[in-house]
Structures are given as C-alpha cells and as structure tokens.
Amino acid sequence: MTVSTDLRLTAADLDRYLDLVGDGDEREAVGLAMSLLDAGVPAQRIIVDLIGGTQARVGELWASNEWGVAKEHSATAVSERVLAAVAARTDVPAGRGRITLACVDGEWHGLPARMLAELLRLDGWRVDFLGASVPGRHLITHLHQTGPDAVALSCMIPTRLPRAHAAITACRAAGVPVIAGGRGFGPHGRYAQLLGADAWAATGEEAVTRLASDWPPEYVADDPGTFLGDEEYTHLVRSRPQLIATAMGRLPAVFPGAHHYDQAQIDATAEDLGHVADFLAAALYVGDAEIFTGFVEWTAEVLRTRGVPVGALRVGLRLIRDQLVDFPAALRMIDEGVAAIAD
Known part of the structure; x- marks a missing residue:
C-alpha cells in the first residue's frame, strides 16, 4: 500500500x-x-x-x-x-472536563457527531457520546446522573429543530450550557441562537477551539427561552397524516401517471409528501421560508438527476397547498417554493 x-x-x-x-x-x-x-x-x-x-x-x-x-x-x-x-490508536488524558454529546431526537446522522466526540477526546475532554436520535427525557436523565460541564447537540436536518429546541431548553433548565452544531441549525447557526443555545460551531474543529478558549459562556439559569410554533405550525403537525392521505387520494386526478404507480412508487410518493410537510412545519416553527425553499430546490435537483419530472414536485406542492387555504404563512412559503423551481 x-x-x-x-x-x-x-x-x-x-x-x-x-x-x-x-x-x-x-x-x-x-x-x-x-x-x-x-x-x-x-x-x-x-x-x-x-x-x-x-x-x-x-x-x-x-x-x-x-x-x-x-x-x-x-x-x-x-x-x-x-x-x-x-x-x-490514540490516548489523551481527560484533563479539560466532561461533555455530553448527542444527536437530537429524530436525528439519525450519527457519524458527524461521533467525529466531533473523537476530536474532543484528542483535545483532552472526557466525552459521553450518546449516539443518534437521543430522546430528550433520556438526555436530561443522563445530565442529572453525570453533571457534565457542557452539552454538544448535533442537528443535521432542520425538520428536527422543534425537538432541538425542546432539548436545549431542558438542558439550560438543568443548569448545563449547550453548544450546537450541524447544518440543521441553518446558515451561520442562525437558528441555534433563536432556540436558546449558548454557542454554535460551524465545524468540529471550531467547536474544539470554542470549548477550549471561550467557555463556559455567560449563563442565565432562569432564562425561559423563546416560545416558537404558532397556530399554523400546530395545525400542520397535527393534521400531517390527513394532509398526506388526502394528497395521495387526489394525486391521480391531477397527475395521470400516478394511475400506473406500483406499490413502491406509491410508498415513495407518500414519503416525499411527508418530507414536504415536515420541512414546511420546520419553516413555520422558526418563521423562515428559506428552510422550505432550500428543501424544494434541493429536491428538484435530486429528482432531475434521477429523471423524474420536476412537474411532479410542483403537483405535490399544490396538493398540500390546497388543504391549507386558511393559513397565510404556509401559503406564502409554498408559493415561494413553487416559484423557486419554476422553469
């Protein structure tokens, strides 16, 4: 070799x-x-x-x-x-302190967080790596049992932001500061601050530097956090199954090719509509349409590389839109998404 x-x-x-x-x-x-x-x-x-x-x-x-x-x-x-x-092959004494590192509930991309865990160990931290998709209640139980100096939370997909918010709020209530990381927190970590994180790092190496040189941050123990998620967000989350079922029922009438879908295609289409609903909900939660439009543009490009007509995505967006006529913020975001992929 x-x-x-x-x-x-x-x-x-x-x-x-x-x-x-x-x-x-x-x-x-x-x-x-x-x-x-x-x-x-x-x-x-x-x-x-x-x-x-x-x-x-x-x-x-x-x-x-x-x-x-x-x-x-x-x-x-x-x-x-x-x-x-x-x-x-590497062994560094843990002399800096103790950190709990976890992926937020529902976040299954565990390798980036595991890489950060090893970088922190190499910098002298004792790291409790809890893995992918850690439910909030189990995370908080671990904090009470171990008393770490900080929590590092990873979120790679913005659909997990509501759960990230719950985890951050609970960690701060337990008296443990939070450093957030991952693409899910948006460009330059804009949503990390909104959700109450004490700090954000764009990369694993930046997190290591931040924790070594600028930690702990000033902490307000009784900070109640920011309330997010209005009536539109709540309605969308609660009605998600019905939104998808109704859209699937109407699909053959507006997209004739769906008449010939096999079961695998039907399941994939329902899953894609679920992603539409989830990214729309995340955008509503933090009040930023860019989460949704970015997802729509990315999905359109992926479909193009697979030879799937982008018109199929526009049809799906309209089927969801038609069921949200009483929700102006959701309508505006969907319209921006449709405009983003207009030929």
Whole structure:
C-alpha cells in the first residue's frame, strides 16, 4: 500500500480512501488510515480531512445519482469502523472536563457527531457520546446522573429543530450550557441562537477551539427561552397524516401517471409528501421560508438527476397547498417554493 510520506494528506490518499469505502473494503480502509498515522499524519487530519472530506464526497455522489443508497450506507459504515480504529490508536488524558454529546431526537446522522466526540477526546475532554436520535427525557436523565460541564447537540436536518429546541431548553433548565452544531441549525447557526443555545460551531474543529478558549459562556439559569410554533405550525403537525392521505387520494386526478404507480412508487410518493410537510412545519416553527425553499430546490435537483419530472414536485406542492387555504404563512412559503423551481 502506498501512502504519503509527509505529515499531510494528498489527493491520492483521498482518492484511494474513496475507492476503498465505495468498494466496502473495511480492512484496506482501516489499513490506509493506520499507515497514515504511522507516517505521522495527525489523527485530527485523518478524522476531518480523510473521513469527513470523503463523507462529503459520498453525499455528492448520492445526490448526483452516481451512487445508490446501499453503496452510500456501506461507505458510511466503513468510515465508522475506520474512525473507531483511529480512536483506538490514540490516548489523551481527560484533563479539560466532561461533555455530553448527542444527536437530537429524530436525528439519525450519527457519524458527524461521533467525529466531533473523537476530536474532543484528542483535545483532552472526557466525552459521553450518546449516539443518534437521543430522546430528550433520556438526555436530561443522563445530565442529572453525570453533571457534565457542557452539552454538544448535533442537528443535521432542520425538520428536527422543534425537538432541538425542546432539548436545549431542558438542558439550560438543568443548569448545563449547550453548544450546537450541524447544518440543521441553518446558515451561520442562525437558528441555534433563536432556540436558546449558548454557542454554535460551524465545524468540529471550531467547536474544539470554542470549548477550549471561550467557555463556559455567560449563563442565565432562569432564562425561559423563546416560545416558537404558532397556530399554523400546530395545525400542520397535527393534521400531517390527513394532509398526506388526502394528497395521495387526489394525486391521480391531477397527475395521470400516478394511475400506473406500483406499490413502491406509491410508498415513495407518500414519503416525499411527508418530507414536504415536515420541512414546511420546520419553516413555520422558526418563521423562515428559506428552510422550505432550500428543501424544494434541493429536491428538484435530486429528482432531475434521477429523471423524474420536476412537474411532479410542483403537483405535490399544490396538493398540500390546497388543504391549507386558511393559513397565510404556509401559503406564502409554498408559493415561494413553487416559484423557486419554476422553469
């Protein structure tokens, strides 16, 4: 196996690693990472640049329809094993303090959070990594049992923001400050502050720096937090099953091709309509249409790469819109979404 002989990763290292995880070759992928460690490449660079950088490329390959879901999942599983192997080769005394790290309830993208956990350990923190989709009540129980210095919360998808808000509020009520991270908190972490987080970090390395140099933040123990989620949000969440069922029932009348859908296509369409409702609800919760329009634009591009007419997405948006005629904010957001993908 050929690896770089200096302290930096090369393009060849990155390409080789992508090929290995794409082939599901766990043994060789671990071997490459270990060889890089032996050559003097810092573990942080392997975590951030090799594993993290490759995961970004994997996501792009899936979005462009070059990789299927199974291959993407297999690659992620290999990177998880590589990360574990790197962690097993490094030992740093925990002298800074103790941090609880978790993905918010409903957030299943656990690898970015696990990468942060290892970066924090390398910086001298004792880290309790609770994993993906941690229910709020269990998170708070853990805080009372362990008394950490901080909580790091990961949210990669904005549909989980209401649950992130509940978790942040509960952590602060328990007297533990929160640092938030992940794309779900919006550009520059705009929703993290809105939801009451004490700090936000754009990357794992930024979180490590923030916790080492600018922590703890000023904390107000009796801060009640911000109330979010109005009548429109509440109605949408409560009526979600009926919205989807009604839209599916009306679909064949406005999109004749649906008459010929098999069960797999029916299930996929219902799931897509559920995503529409969930992103609309998240946008209503924080009062920012960009969450919804961004999702619509991204979905349209994914559909195009898969040869699905974008008109099908516009039909779905209208089917949801027709059921929300008494809710002006929701109508405005859907209209902005339709306009965003207009040919």
